[in-house]
Amino acid sequence: MMTIIVVIAVILVVITASQLLKLAELRAKSKGELIYELTQKENKMQGLLLLLFFFAFMGFFVWQIVAWGDRILPVSASEHGEDTDFLMSLTLYIITPVFIITNALLFWFSYKYAYDPKRKALFFSHSNKLEMVWTIAPALVLTVLILMGLNNWNKITTPIAQEEEHILIELTAMQFNWTARYAGEDKKLGRSHVTLIEGVNGTGVDTLDPSSKDDKIVKGEFHLPVGVPVQFVFRSLDVIHSAFFPHFRSQMNCVPGVVTQFNFVPSRTTEEMRDITNNEDFNYILLCNKICGAAHYNMQMDIIVESQEDYDIWLAEQKGL
Amino acid sequence: MSTHQHHTKDFLFTYVFSTDHKMIAKQFLITGFLMGFVGLIMSTLFRLQLGWPGQSFEMIELFMGSWQEDGVMAPDKYLSLVTMHGTIMVFFLLTAGLSGTFSNLLIPLQIGARDMASGVLNMLSYWFFFISSVIMLCSLFVEGGAASAGWTIYPPLSALPQAIPGSGAGMTLWLISMSIFIMSSLIGSLNYIVTILNMRTKGMSMTRLPLTIWAFFLTAILGVLSFPVLLAAALLLVFDRSFGTSFYLSDIYIGGQVLDHTGGSPILFEHLFWFLGHPEVYIVLLPALGITSEVISSMTRKPIFGYRAMIGSMMAIAFLSFIVWGHHMFLTGMNPFLGSVFTFTTLLIAIPSAVKVFNYLTTLWKGNIKFTPATLFSIGLVSTFITGGVTGLILGNNALDINVHDTYFVIGHFHIVMGLSAIFGMFAGVYHWFPKLFGRMINNKLGSMHFWITIVSSYGVFFPMHFLGLAGVPRRYYTWSEFPMFENMIDINELISVFAIAAMIGQLIFFFNFVYSAFRGPKAPMNPWKANTLEWTSPVEHFHGNWYGEIPEVYRWPYDYSKVDKNGDFIYGEDFIPQTTPLGENEKDGGAH
Numbered sequence: 001m002m003t004i005i006v007v008i009a010v011i012l013v014v015i016t017a018s019q020l021l022k023l024a025e026l027r028a029k030s031k032g033e034l035i036y037e038l039t040q041k042e043n044k045m046q047g048l049l050l051l052l053f054f055f056a057f058m059g060f061f062v063w064q065i066v067a068w069g070d071r072i073l074p075v076s077a078s079e080h081g082e083d084t085d086f087l088m089s090l091t092l093y094i095i096t097p098v099f100i101i102t103n104a105l106l107f108w109f110s111y112k113y114a115y116d117p118k119r120k121a122l123f124f125s126h127s128n129k130l131e132m133v134w135t136i137a138p139a140l141v142l143t144v145l146i147l148m149g150l151n152n153w154n155k156i157t158t159p160i161a162q163e164e165e166h167i168l169i170e171l172t173a174m175q176f177n178w179t180a181r182y183a184g185e186d187k188k189l190g191r192s193h194v195t196l197i198e199g200v201n202g203t204g205v206d207t208l209d210p211s212s213k214d215d216k217i218v219k220g221e222f223h224l225p226v227g228v229p230v231q232f233v234f235r236s237l238d239v240i241h242s243a244f245f246p247h248f249r250s251q252m253n254c255v256p257g258v259v260t261q262f263n264f265v266p267s268r269t270t271e272e273m274r275d276i277t278n279n280e281d282f283n284y285i286l287l288c289n290k291i292c293g294a295a296h297y298n299m300q301m302d303i304i305v306e307s308q309e310d311y312d313i314w315l316a317e318q319k320g321l
Numbered sequence: 322m323s324t325h326q327h328h329t330k331d332f333l334f335t336y337v338f339s340t341d342h343k344m345i346a347k348q349f350l351i352t353g354f355l356m357g358f359v360g361l362i363m364s365t366l367f368r369l370q371l372g373w374p375g376q377s378f379e380m381i382e383l384f385m386g387s388w389q390e391d392g393v394m395a396p397d398k399y400l401s402l403v404t405m406h407g408t409i410m411v412f413f414l415l416t417a418g419l420s421g422t423f424s425n426l427l428i429p430l431q432i433g434a435r436d437m438a439s440g441v442l443n444m445l446s447y448w449f450f451f452i453s454s455v456i457m458l459c460s461l462f463v464e465g466g467a468a469s470a471g472w473t474i475y476p477p478l479s480a481l482p483q484a485i486p487g488s489g490a491g492m493t494l495w496l497i498s499m500s501i502f503i504m505s506s507l508i509g510s511l512n513y514i515v516t517i518l519n520m521r522t523k524g525m526s527m528t529r530l531p532l533t534i535w536a537f538f539l540t541a542i543l544g545v546l547s548f549p550v551l552l553a554a555a556l557l558l559v560f561d562r563s564f565g566t567s568f569y570l571s572d573i574y575i576g577g578q579v580l581d582h583t584g585g586s587p588i589l590f591e592h593l594f595w596f597l598g599h600p601e602v603y604i605v606l607l608p609a610l611g612i613t614s615e616v617i618s619s620m621t622r623k624p625i626f627g628y629r630a631m632i633g634s635m636m637a638i639a640f641l642s643f644i645v646w647g648h649h650m651f652l653t654g655m656n657p658f659l660g661s662v663f664t665f666t667t668l669l670i671a672i673p674s675a676v677k678v679f680n681y682l683t684t685l686w687k688g689n690i691k692f693t694p695a696t697l698f699s700i701g702l703v704s705t706f707i708t709g710g711v712t713g714l715i716l717g718n719n720a721l722d723i724n725v726h727d728t729y730f731v732i733g734h735f736h737i738v739m740g741l742s743a744i745f746g747m748f749a750g751v752y753h754w755f756p757k758l759f760g761r762m763i764n765n766k767l768g769s770m771h772f773w774i775t776i777v778s779s780y781g782v783f784f785p786m787h788f789l790g791l792a793g794v795p796r797r798y799y800t801w802s803e804f805p806m807f808e809n810m811i812d813i814n815e816l817i818s819v820f821a822i823a824a825m826i827g828q829l830i831f832f833f834n835f836v837y838s839a840f841r842g843p844k845a846p847m848n849p850w851k852a853n854t855l856e857w858t859s860p861v862e863h864f865h866g867n868w869y870g871e872i873p874e875v876y877r878w879p880y881d882y883s884k885v886d887k888n889g890d891f892i893y894g895e896d897f898i899p900q901t902t903p904l905g906e907n908e909k910d911g912g913a914h
Contacts (some may be wrong), residue, residue, distance in 0.1 A: 018837055021764060025843055035843055036762035038691055046692035046769060050700065053773075057780065064785060071723075071809055072791040088721050095711035102678060102707045109685040110700055113621070114692070121883040122687035125624040125911050134679040135672060142668045145718060150661045152720035157657035175484065175575070194574040203572070234654075239478040239577040240587055242652065242727060246793030249724045253653045255587055256477055257571030258656030281805060289727045289795045291471045292478060293485045294397035297798040297895070 040115070040149040047114030054107035059101065073246055074277050077284060077305065080156050081249035087148050094141060159231060160263050162187065166229040169222070171286070172203040173234070173241035173254040176295035178286060179203050180222040182318065184214030194237060198319070203237070207321050216318040221302040224266050225311035231263040241299070244289035247273070253290055266305045273305075338448075339756045340440030343863050345447050346426035347758060350751070352447075355404040355420020356454055358832070360409035365825045369401045370394045372818025374811070393847075396799040398416040400469040401487050403797060405461065407472025408495070411500060413457070415605040415743045420544075423608055423750050424537040426515045426757065430856035431531050433522025433873060435866045438515040442508050449505035453498045460494035468495040471797060473594060476569040476587050477810045480561050483576040493562070496555050503552045510541035512549075517541075522855075524875035528632075529910075530901070531854050531879045532625060535632050536611025539639045540604050546643070547600040554593035561585070588653050595646035602739050603642045607635060609746020610677060610706075616749050617681060619852040620696040621688030622896050624880030624911060627680040634673035634680075641670040651719045652726050667717035674710055677775045678703060689883070689896075693850075694768025697755035701776045702745040707736025708780075710788065730790020736783045748772075751835070756849050760861045761842030767834040774827030781820030785813050853879045853899045877910045884911070 028035040038046075076082050113121075161168045168183035170192075179202055183189045190212020196204035205212050224230055234243055236254035243262070244251045252262040274282045288299035306314070339345060366385070369378060376424075377392030385394075394402075402816060418790035425443065429436050437443045461467045470479035474495070480487035499661030516537045521530075530538075560566040561582070569590045570582035618625040625631060646653070649662030681703045690696065710721065712734045715721045725731065755763040794807055801807040801814075854874065859867045881898035885891055892905065 014833060017833055018841070021767075021837060022841070024758060024764075024766075036765060036845075036849065038693065038765060042765070043692050044688075046697065047690070049773065050697075051693075053776070060780070060784070060811060068785070068788045068810075070814065073793050084720055084724065087718070088724075090717065091715050091718065091721065095714055099708060099711050102682065103704055105682050106685070106700060106703055106707070109682065109688070110690060111693075113685065113688045113690050115689050118691055120885065120889070120891070121622040121689040123624065123883050124626065124683070124687065124884055126437070126627050128628065128684070131627055131630045131676065137675055138672050138675040142671055142714070145714060146665055146668050149664055149718035149720045153657065153661060153664070153709075156720060157660070157715065157721070184796065190526070194579050196573045197574050197579070238573055239481070239484050240475050244727075244795065246724060251652050251723050251726055255654060256573050257583075257586055258588065258654055283796075283805075285805070287795065287808060291400065291797045292477075294395075294400065296400070297800055298803040300804070 003037075015034075017145035036135065037169070038115075039216075043115050047111045047247045050107050054103060057103065074273065076247070076249055077266060077268045077273060078248040078250065079267050080152070082263055082267075083155070084150050087145075087152055091145060091150070094145070156264075157262075159261055162227050164229065166231050166263070167224070168231050168233070170203075170233045170235065171243055171254070172237060173243065173288065173292075173299075174202075174237040175239065175293045176288075176299040177219070178243075178288075178299070178301040180218040180301070181205065182216040182218065182222075182315065184216060186211060186214055189233070190215050192235075197237070203235070205321055214320065216315065216320050218318055219301075221304060223304045223311050223314045225304060225308045226266050226305050228268045229263060229265045232261060234260045234262070239292050240290050241288045241292045242290035244287050245284070245303070246287075247284050251289060269305045269307065271306075338444055340436070340444045341865055342425045342429050342437050342440070342443060343758075343864070345424050345443050348447050349421030349425060350758070351451065352451055352454055353414050353422060354407050354832075354835075356457075357414035357418060358828075359458070360406050360414060361825055361828060363406040363409070366394070366816040366819060367406070368821040370399055370799070372815045372821075374802055374879070383832040394799075396553070397469055397485055397487065398466060399659060399799040400471070400485065400797065401461075401467040401491070403465050404469050404471050404487070405457075408468070408499075409457065410740065410857055411472060411601065411605065412499070412714075413450075413454055415740075415747070416506065416601070417502070419605065419743060419747045419750075420537065420540055420608050421447070421450065421509060421613065422747075423754070424509070424541070426754060427533055427856060428513055428516055428537060428861055430757070430867060431519070431534055431854050432520060433518060433855050433875060434516060434520040435523055435868075436871070438520060439512055442512050442746045443839070446505045446509035446512065446810075449508070453502035453505060456494055456498035456501065460491045460498065463494060464492040465489035467491040473598070474558075475594075476558060476561060476590050477573055477575075480558060480570060481573075481575060481580075496559055499555055500552060503548045503555075504543050506548050510544040513537055513541040514545065522872045522875055525900075528629070529875060529878045531611075532614035532628070532631055532635075533611040535635060536607045536614075539635050540607045541662055543600045543604050543607075543639055543642065547597040548605075550593055551597035551601075554590055554597075557593070558590065558861060588650070588655060591650050591653055592646070595649045598645040598649060598713055600639075600642045602735070603638055605739055605743045606746075607638070609702060609743045610635070612746045612750040613681065613702050613755070615854070616695045616699040616753050617684050617703075618882065618906070619684055619850050619854075619897075620693060620699075621690045622882045622883055623684055626683040627676075627682070628878070628880060628911075630676055631680055635675045637673040638670060641666060641673070645670060645717075648717050648719075648722070651722045664682075664717060664719045668714065671714060671717075674706070678707055678710075692769070693752060694763075694765060694772055695749045697769060697772040698745045698749035698752065700857075701772065702742045702749065704776075705745060706738050708784075709734055709736075709742065713738065724793070725790050726797055728790035729786040729794050732796050733783045733786030733790060736786075737780075741779050741783070745775075748775075748831070752849070754856075755838065755842075756845030757856055758843055759839045759842070759858075760863070761838055761840075762845050762849065763838040763842055764834050767830055771827055771831040771834065774830070775824060778820045778824035778827060782817050783826060785817055787831045789813060791798050813903045851895070851897050853881060853897055855900055857899055858899065875900045876903045881911055 022127035170181040172179045188211040190209040191206040192204045234254040236256045241254040286301040465486035468491045557568040567582035567585035570585045573580040645667045648667045883896045
């Protein structure tokens with residue numbers, strides 16, 4: 001019933017609109033005008049609307065910052081994240097004025113130079129000097145951003161040297177959960193392969209490999225000691241997933257058939273972050289960030305960052321295979 | 322050279338299997354818009370789910386059937402919708418619909434040719450596009466549903482039906498459809514390149530070509546060099562899915578068993594896909610930029626500022642677009658050094674883009690502007706190109722990409738810089754060349770209404786997404802209600818969805834205006850915008866061969882608007898000088914430096 005009403009309503013609207021258009025055309029003709037010629041008034045109105053739009057646009061931009069600025073991620077929970085955040089802020093401070101000023105010029109020029117039959121437009125076809133200016137200026141700014149970014153990137157993507165103090169954790173992704181495997185004191189992970197998956201051994205660890213003797217399997221929630229570098233290796237059992245640790249400014253795809261890596265140093269405990277965000281229920285989180293199937297939207301694991309003592313207690317309770 | 326034999330009034334060959342570039346342009350336009358409308362409905366549907374997660378919409382179940390049981394969208398069907406939305410919009414609307422329409426309409430008319438180099442290949446190009454569209458739509462109705470692995474269809478998700486149902490028959494049809502689509506695109510592009518190089522009229526040197534032609538030319542070159550790589554990627558995926566090969570698959574345990582495939586890598590697919598995927602965004606963008614140059618110049622009554630710089634920057638963008646694809650893959654685990662190389666090249670591509678923006682701004686400066694809907698949309702394009710472009714400096718910088726990769730920040734970025742810019746360019750082209758397409762004028766009032774609703778609501782949809790991204794919200798999530806950390810952002814979703822519905826309604830105004838004006842609009846004069854380019858010297862009525870008698874000869878570049886003599890008066894008394902007007906005694910051609 002509803003459908004029929006909607007269809008009839010649509011047909012009526014279309015017919016009405018057609019008749020109105022026909023009327024408008026005839027009206028213009030009777031005044032000796034062509035309906036498709038813009039009148040001065042209409043044209044100036046559009047120019048004004050463009051200028052007003054600019055202010056509304058900027059107002060919207062500012063309103064969003066005020067309304068939602070505090071909902072973006074809190075301060076970095078990793079050491080390298082501080083550098084990344086600095087570069088992010090710097091880039092935002094550069095692009096925001098560019099965004100505002102170029103849009104301002106665009107809409108201001110549109111308003112100011114609306115058609116006036118008494119005026120002639122300026123025949124100004126080229127200027128090599130100007131082209132130089134706005135080729136070189138962006139190039140210089142970009143060079144700075146590139147150099148800072150690459151420097152940052154090199155530090156972040158270098159794996160932790162085996163001799164350095166660190167914890168080694170393997171994260172295995174599968175549809176639709178994560179399994180963490182702590183390498184233990186020997187800082188070596190036992191060999192693993194999909195063909196060894198059986199029952200409780202959900203990630204295919206080779207229990208005969210001596211290195212897997214002290215490996216601990218952890219699901220649901222995993223812990224990290226604050227201030228200690230953690231080296232992650234990532235695997236996937238089925239499709240591409242992505243290990244996203246937004247608070248730690250870290251992310252790395254988990255690719256079946258390939259082992260990927262990432263590392264960071266957690267710099268704030270969960271308690272600290274609960275204070276900072278004023279939220280007793282806050283938890284660090286690992287989530288999947290590469291489309292992986294129907295339940296992609298619910299593939300997560302909590303992360304607790306705590307003192308070395310608390311971490312040691314927790315680790316002692318975890319079981320191996 | 323097409324023949325001029327007298328055609329019998331054969332409906333089939335005049336309207337259906339036409340080899341006339343003008344008819345083919347209209348065919349691309351209609352099919353492109355119809356597909357675009359499907360893509361638009363899809364986005365409205367999934368925005369309903371995102372704005373009001375888990376809410377029951379019984380009216381929608383009427384036509385969505387099992388995809389929306391009890392009125393609530395199923396999670397894997399959500400993924401089908403976002404996949405098909407992306408595929409349809411990028412390829413069917415903004416590649417075939419945009420390039421197919423305007424390259425076909427304008428190339429012969431603006432260079433002074435009777436038709437494309439090969440009318441038959443041109444016709445085939447359209448019909449392959451039509452067939453691929455039908456197959457793509459059919460894929461919505463097969464068992465398991467349409468492809469659901471994202472428009473980027475990374476294996477193994479896209480290779481294994483047990484990973485998601487849409488990777489069964491739906492994915493197979495997707496691959497068939499895209500293979501045919503690629504054929505259509507390649508045939509079309511070859512035709513455009515050959516025609517532009519070989520069939521320009523007397524006096525039409527390369528540096529007297531309008532910037533639309535340069536844009537279509539470079540776009541076609543990009544297509545010819547990059548689409549075959551996607552075809553290769555698709556073929557290898559077909560082999561992995563159906564013939565037991567392991568190009569992309571290795572060490573997989575799924576559905577309780579270890580699969581037989583070893584030795585492959587999904588990252589190979591990503592390289593092959595993005596080797597097309599990145600040039601593809603410029604294939605989408607360049608025609609829109611070319612159209613904008615033409616519209617802004619003729620409607621401000623000024624030469625486009627920096628004609629040669631515009632050509633140079635388009636060439637730089639085209640060249641650089643081949644060496645930046647890795648910026649889609651910073652976090653795949655590929656060698657970090659590669660990541661650095663791609664950051665370098667990616668940030669470089671910002672330079673010619675900036676040059677183009679500044680040139681547009683300078684063209685507007687001290688102009689005398691007429692705000693037809695085409696002008697409005699072109700100005701809108703410059704705004705979205707700036708707004709979307711600057712966030713590229715964050716995404717292209719590998720260290721910064723780590724935290725925004727695959728979040729809503731990316732969705733905001735590419736929708737604004739590519740989606741909005743390209744569709745605005747397409748709208749500008751339709752409004753501006755409507756007289757040439759249909760011999761009638763489209764209504765300005767409805768057109769400006771369409772513009773205002775569209776620009777306000779589309780910025781309303783996509784700008785907030787940057788904040789969501791900076792808050793860590795991932796893309797392609799059916800709902801955010803599983804994450805306490807995203808709870809305080811669900812209201813932003815609601816706002817976005819409201820704007821999305823408004824945008825959708827705005828497009829209905831356009832569709833009405835388009836259809837009404839194509840049949841009942843006031844008849845168009847030959848040169849309604851008083852523009853210089855050759856297409857406005859060809860009669861309003863359509864016939865094979867474009868000009869009665871000889872093809873006009875060209876004596877100057879297309880941008881002599883408001884050219885004045887020493888006394889400050891317009892040379893020849895008008896504020897425009899068509900390309901067919903010979904140069905005066907001491908007059909220098911503006912294209913010469």
